[in-house]
Amino acid sequence: MPTPPSFNQSVIEEFRARRGEVGGPFEGADLLLLTTTGARSGAPHTTPLGYVRHEGALLVVGSDLGAPRHPAWYHNLLAHPQVRVELGADAFEALAVPAEGARREELFARVLRTAPGYADYQARTERPLPVVVLESAAPDGWRAPGEVRTxxxxxxxxxxxxxxxxxxxxxxxxxxxxxxxxxxxxxxxxxxxxxxxxxxxxxxxxxxxxxxxxxxxxxxxxxxxxxxxxxxxxxxxxxxxxxxxxxxxxxxxxxxxxxxxxxxxxxxxxxxxxxxxxxxxxxxxxxxxxxxxxxxxxxxxxx
The missing domain is CATH 1.20.120.520 (nmb1532 protein domain like)
Known part of the structure; x- marks a missing residue:
């Protein structure tokens, strides 16, 4: 079953209060907060998610614990690809790009090497679990010396x-x-x-x-x-x-x-x-x- 909203909110509050550290079932896990824009409402929605690092990007999986439907955050990022990521004490804007075809298979295998529990979630549902690449949305070319000041x-x-x-x-x-x-x-x-x-x-x-x-x-x-x-x-x-x-x-x-x-x-x-x-x-x-x-x-x- 999808995670109850009240539980998610308690995780979010603890994550922010402890600069990315969370206890309970997520203690010691690689966890981030993903804020998407509602596909219909346009309102921000924040979800705690496990992640795997890969070639300078972050991978997240739309498992929803093996539920039969994709999670709401996945539908949101299809409508609004620009998302916000909180990682430890840092936060940044990112571009969310779901993987397809052979690349999805390759990246899902990469996820399983780090977090094999996703194989159990995949076994519970007939839908292929989406693998989403979160790429930093910071400009790649020009940089002002130090911070942007004007x-x-x-x-x-x-x-x-x-x-x-x-x-x-x-x-x-x-x-x-x-x-x-x-x-x-x-x-x-x-x-x-x-x-x-x-x-x-x-x-x-x-x-x-x-x-x-x-x-x-x-x-x-x-x-x-x-x-x-x-x-x-x-x-x-x-x-x-x-x-x-x-x-x-x-x-x-x-x-x-x-x-x-x-x-x-x-x-x-x-x-x-x-x-x-x-x-x-x-x-x-x-x-x-x-x-x-x-x-x-x-x-x-x-x-």
Missing amino acids: LAGKLLEVHTWLRAQLGHVRAETEAHFAARAAHTGPGRPPEPGLGLQIRQRCLAFCQALAFHHTSEDEHLFPGIAVHHPHLAGTFERLREEHRTVARIQDELVSLLEGVRIAEPERFRAELARMTAELTAHLDHEEETLLPLLAEVPWPPPRP
Whole structure:
């Protein structure tokens, strides 16, 4: 049976109070807290989960003790791939990417070598237990010296992460086409197991960009306009760009939904066009906004 909410809450409270250490049945276990966004409610939900380290990432398994249905947190991360992880005294944003096909089998075997009890949970249910890779969502490229100290630095950090996600989407679609091209036997080519990876990265990119633009339109631009009223026309043009970018995001999602059957050269051309338009928007925002934000402290001072 699923773990009672009251028990989960007591584990969460103990975890946070003791900086990741928990007693009782979890004493000495590798445990993290995963906070997902409700697929329907949009509200945050925190769940204690065991984990296994693998190649710089964390693996979690949607076992729910062998229940017949996937746990709620798994459905949440399919709808909202960006999650929050608490590990010991640390907390960070992560991208949740479920493994598929041969990679799922490989990673589940890796989990079993560290935590063989998951084999019992798998034996209790007919559904394959999902294996989810939690990758740090921190930008991979640019870093400010030390901590980000200005709003310009924060904007550039967000843009760097967005560019990295577009890069991952391109790399994974190329891997998909390479696997299709390598198939020489009869019947349909084998699935390369990248469908969910591409979907999650695209969804994370689109959701993050939409949130970023909403924050700019509703908070950042009006705040700057108070001190720079002559830039009102510039901000209106950026808002118009945001509406165009939202359309491109929808087109990108539709394009990637057809990646399994797409004609490679046409697909590559469309993906390259959309990527160029999205990147050009980020470049233009930086050119316009970074000089204005270079002296604005981050995080903002408390009133």
